[in-house]
Amino acid sequence: MIEKKVFGGLDKKVLIHIYELMVKSRVLEERLIKIYRAGESFFWIGGPGEEAWGVPLGLLGRKGRGLEYDFFHLHYRSTPTLIALGMTMLDATRLMMNRVTDKSTGGRNFSGHYCFPEWNVAPVTSPLEVQYPIACGTAHAQKRAGKSAISIVTGGDAGTAEGDFASSLILASRRAQELPLLITVQNNKWGISTSYEGQHGETNIADRAKAFNIKSRVINGNDPVEVYLCLTEDMAYIRKTGKPAFIEAQVSRLYGHSSASGANPVMTEIDPVKEFERALLKANILKTKEVKALWEEFEAEGVLAAATARSEQVSASESIWDHVYAAGENADWRNF
Amino acid sequence: MSNMAQAIRMALHFAEKNYDLKDVFGQDVGAPLGGVFTATQGLKTAWNSTLDERGIIGMAMGIAMTGDRCVAEIQFADYIFNTLDLLKIAGNTLWCTNGQYNLPMTVMTPVGAGIHGSIYHSHSFDAWASRLTGWKVVMPSNPLDAYGLLLSCIQDPNPCLFLNPKALMRVRGKDLIPGEPLNEKDLKAMIDAPIGDRTKWKAQWPELQEYLIPFGKGKITRSGEQISVVSYGRHLLLCTEVADQLKSEGYSIEVIDLRSIYPYDWQMIKASVKKTGRVLFVNEDTEVTNFCEHLSYRVTKELFYELLAAPRVLAGKNLPGIGLHPNLEDNSVPQKTEIAALIRKICAEAP
Numbered sequence: 001m002i003e004k005k006v007f008g009g010l011d012k013k014v015l016i017h018i019y020e021l022m023v024k025s026r027v028l029e030e031r032l033i034k035i036y037r038a039g040e041s042f043f044w045i046g047g048p049g050e051e052a053w054g055v056p057l058g059l060l061g062r063k064g065r066g067l068e069y070d071f072f073h074l075h076y077r078s079t080p081t082l083i084a085l086g087m088t089m090l091d092a093t094r095l096m097m098n099r100v101t102d103k104s105t106g107g108r109n110f111s112g113h114y115c116f117p118e119w120n121v122a123p124v125t126s127p128l129e130v131q132y133p134i135a136c137g138t139a140h141a142q143k144r145a146g147k148s149a150i151s152i153v154t155g156g157d158a159g160t161a162e163g164d165f166a167s168s169l170i171l172a173s174r175r176a177q178e179l180p181l182l183i184t185v186q187n188n189k190w191g192i193s194t195s196y197e198g199q200h201g202e203t204n205i206a207d208r209a210k211a212f213n214i215k216s217r218v219i220n221g222n223d224p225v226e227v228y229l230c231l232t233e234d235m236a237y238i239r240k241t242g243k244p245a246f247i248e249a250q251v252s253r254l255y256g257h258s259s260a261s262g263a264n265p266v267m268t269e270i271d272p273v274k275e276f277e278r279a280l281l282k283a284n285i286l287k288t289k290e291v292k293a294l295w296e297e298f299e300a301e302g303v304l305a306a307a308t309a310r311s312e313q314v315s316a317s318e319s320i321w322d323h324v325y326a327a328g329e330n331a332d333w334r335n336f
Numbered sequence: 337m338s339n340m341a342q343a344i345r346m347a348l349h350f351a352e353k354n355y356d357l358k359d360v361f362g363q364d365v366g367a368p369l370g371g372v373f374t375a376t377q378g379l380k381t382a383w384n385s386t387l388d389e390r391g392i393i394g395m396a397m398g399i400a401m402t403g404d405r406c407v408a409e410i411q412f413a414d415y416i417f418n419t420l421d422l423l424k425i426a427g428n429t430l431w432c433t434n435g436q437y438n439l440p441m442t443v444m445t446p447v448g449a450g451i452h453g454s455i456y457h458s459h460s461f462d463a464w465a466s467r468l469t470g471w472k473v474v475m476p477s478n479p480l481d482a483y484g485l486l487l488s489c490i491q492d493p494n495p496c497l498f499l500n501p502k503a504l505m506r507v508r509g510k511d512l513i514p515g516e517p518l519n520e521k522d523l524k525a526m527i528d529a530p531i532g533d534r535t536k537w538k539a540q541w542p543e544l545q546e547y548l549i550p551f552g553k554g555k556i557t558r559s560g561e562q563i564s565v566v567s568y569g570r571h572l573l574l575c576t577e578v579a580d581q582l583k584s585e586g587y588s589i590e591v592i593d594l595r596s597i598y599p600y601d602w603q604m605i606k607a608s609v610k611k612t613g614r615v616l617f618v619n620e621d622t623e624v625t626n627f628c629e630h631l632s633y634r635v636t637k638e639l640f641y642e643l644l645a646a647p648r649v650l651a652g653k654n655l656p657g658i659g660l661h662p663n664l665e666d667n668s669v670p671q672k673t674e675i676a677a678l679i680r681k682i683c684a685e686a687p
Contacts, residue, residue: 067402106434115433122401123433127421133391137398144358144404151398167391174386323435324470326493331469333634336552336602 008225012285018059018224019280022051022273024298025080028089031302032096032111033255033263040310041096044259046112047077049252050186052224052272057184058084060231061152063119067145071120071138073131073153076112077186078124081154085119089298089305099312106322107315128159132168132183139172139179139244148239150180157248158191160205172244173212181244182234183209186221188253193261209246221249222272337508338516338523340500343479344375344444345527346513347486348407350544352381355490359399361385362392362409368534372411373446373505377529378539389415393422393443397429400441405490410445412453413461413499420464426495427470442489442496447475448570448620449658449669450503457502458658458665460621462569465497466598466630472551473597475499477572479509481595484549491548499597501570514545552599556608560590563614563683566605566631568594571618571670578675587683597627602634609635613644614682620669623651645685650678 007015029046036044047054058081061070074081079092091103095114098107104115104123115123122134135153142149159165172179185205189196202208209216215237219230227249234245252269256262280286324331338346351357359381362371366384370377385392389410396408410416416423423443430438449458465473472494476482482500489496508520517523526540557572558579567575572593579589590608594600609615615635617628632647652658652669659665 071398071402102434103436104434105432108432108434113432115436117433117436123429123437125425125432127425130394130422130425133394133422134398134401136391137395137400138402139398140359140395141399141402141404164390164394167386167388167394170386170388171391171395323431323433325472326430326435326438329494331599333599333602333630336599 007283008229010225010228015280015285018055018228019276019286020294021055021084022080022224022276023294024089025051025055025083026273027295027298027302028083028092029079029255031089031306032092033259035093035096035306036259036263041098041111043110044096044263045076045110045257047079049188049254049269049272050077050221051080052276053186053221053227053249053251054078054080055084056224056228056231057081057152060228060235061085062149065118065120067142068147068149069120070149071122071135071142071151073122073135073138073151074114074124075131075155075186076110076124076126077156078114078154079112082114082116082121085116085121087114087116089301090308093305093309094312097309098314099309100315101312106319129155129162129164131155132164133171135181136168136171136179139181143180143242150182150235150238152182152184154184154186156191157185157187157189157196157205158194158199160185161199169209169212169214173214178243180238180242182238182247183214183244184247184249186249186251188251190253190257192257204248206246206248214244214246216246218248218250221251222270222275224272224276337510337520338479338513339506339508340476340479340482341373341375341505342523342527343483343509343513344486344500345377345379346516346544347483348376348379349539349541350546351487351490352379354546356405357381357407357490358404359383359406361406363387363411365409370529371409373502374528375505376409378527389419390422393419393426396441396443397422397426397439400439400495401437403440405440407442407444407490410443412457413445413447414456414459416445416461423468423471427468430494431470438493439495440493442486442498444486444498444500446502446505447499448501448503449665450501450570452660452662452665453502453658454660455657460619460652461499462597462619463621463625463627465499466627468497471495471497472599473497473499474551474595475501475569475597476595477501477504477569477593478511480511480513480547481549483513484547485595487546488548488551492551499569503570504573514547515543517542549595551596552601554595554601554604555593556590556604557593558589558591560588560612562588562612563616563679564590564592564605564608564612565616565618565679566592566594567618568597569619571620574670574672575618575675578672578679582676582679587679589679600631605631605635606639609639610642613642615647616678616682617647617649618651618670618675620652622654623649624654626651644687645682648678648682650675
């Protein structure tokens with residue numbers, strides 16, 4: 001268990017920081033679900049249960065814009081990573097409520113479909129797994145730039161059935177043309193309503209990477225310390241060698257697939273936030289009073305974010321023609 | 337004069353040198369082959385991808401996401417269909433991200449029939465491509481236009497689709513590409529890879545100059561008063577030939593090379609149809625929901641009271657593919673005799 005590892009030797013400040021971000025991400029997601037339930041949004045999908053994976057990922061990536069920084073090709077359960085990168089609750093809420101102020105999509109897309117070019121966060125897409133070969137493209141350009149930056153791609157276990165997943169394993173591992181790519185799968189053992197057993201014959205998804213001579217492992221994605229240590233090691237390996245690495249992180253899915261399946265709490269799976277919280281309390285790194293105050297603080301921030309977003313304008317109907325082409329070039333055939 | 341394969345090669349070289357084009361890639365695009373049509377021989381940045389169309393398009397999107405410019409080739413358009421959702425995403429990325437990520441990438445792919453290419457080397461893609469919003473789509477009919485359109489694609493900040501008619505890849509043009517040597521044998525000696533061992537061969541590039549054809553600008557290849565014939569790619573040549581033949585019968589035919597499928601030159605079509613009152617659109621993609629049906633619809637809608645005859649579309653028959661035997665191919669895509677017959681019929685119509 002976490003306590004036995006003495007938190008992997010991580011500094012107390014790092015542990016608390018990880019915990020705070022995990023709580024923040026959870027509170028935000030629960031606030032977004034409430035917004036959906038209140039009829040203020042059409043759909044919710046997100047990442048409760050992936051905090052222990054996503055927060056260390058966001059903290060450890062080299063954050064910035066351009067080829068000397070890491071690229072993040074994320075899936076729609078990546079709120080924890082975005083929170084760790086610095087996204088505000090308000091920005092996620094604006095996306096959820098289709099406000100014109102929504103930086104990621106301008107009110108055009110679902111929750112969780114983030115896009116932050118200032119941190120090299122590529123747009124999250126609804127089609128599963130397309131991010132895998134796209135990540136090979138950014139990794140290719142990063143390798144050419146020679147700044148030891150890497151590309152990171154995340155996705156679910158069910159999506160690995162798509163051919164794009166296999167494409168990335170092949171493209172990243174060609175001899176003498178390897179790519180600096182961290183290929184990851186967050187295995188929550190579900191594809192909407194279909195179980196892992198119903199979709200997979202392989203023992204571990206990570207075994208598929210081994211066939212391409214890619215450094216590969218399965219980790220407990222509900223343990224933020226294990227995640228932090230593994231990511232640190234694998235990111236360093238990729239930066240040093242220019243070769244890919246593969247991590248299968250076994251995670252929870254705590255509110256089902258999305259609002260379409262009810263977005264109700266799932267009590268039978270491990271809650272990584274509560275697990276980590278208990279461990280920190282037991283180790284006297286946190287006190288109960290501090291924990292309570294932290295949840296309350298983020299809860300208040302979430303309420304304020306919703307109120308602020310609610311007061312802002314929604315996307316204007318005439319904006320549908322914006323950004324079809326770059327630089328405002330006309331795309332409407334009626335005006336050719 | 338160069339052929340279209342050489343023109344494409346020269347455009348790619350010019351872009352490597354002057355536009356910071358960093359990757360030209362696809363199946364067999366790099367050495368030693370330099371493309372199945374030789375259009376990428378001798379290029380500094382050309383490399384061989386895996387045999388994986390989705391991998392090619394996905395990588396192109398990623399490269400473009402970093403701001404680097406690339407040209408990705410799908411060896412034949414017949415094999416582009418499994419990338420449709422990636423093309424869709426490439427086209428909608430700027431829009432979906434509220435203007436935050438543009439993808440300056442070009443995809444080029446040979447299209448159409450005309451080389452006895454059987455079912456899977458004869459597909460057209462222009463009608464499909466016209467539904468890929470966010471893309472600019474072009475299709476040249478001659479080497480100079482191929483050069484100018486490809487350079488415009490590479491320079492553009494949006495995803496661009498360059499459809500090269502495979503039957504025209506060895507056809508020489510009538511206009512020199514700026515910087516091209518006068519003697520085609522000299523050009524061949526400079527930029528065509530030798531047969532056999534190519535390990536020590538390097539292209540000797542002429543001093544090429546920039547030549548850009550703007551998107552959405554067609555070209556009138558024959559002026560006329562009686563009917564407007566609008567086409568592009570391989571069939572533009574057929575339409576021009578027919579116009580010349582029918583001239584001896586007294587027909588006055590205006591032929592428009594659209595060049596750019598989206599955006600398209602509506603002002604040129606409109607001015608021409610207003611003048612002639614009759615219009616025929618010709619291409620070889622399948623006829624049901626053909627791109628030219630949109631153009632025909634627009635003519636009907638906007639110029640109805642100026643028409644002397646019903647607008648027509650002559651396109652490939654709505655078949656699953658192009659059969660290999662010439663009897664099958666010729667009966668699947670428009671032939672000169674059909675174009676001529678339809679022109680005569682439209683011109684005979686009176687309101």
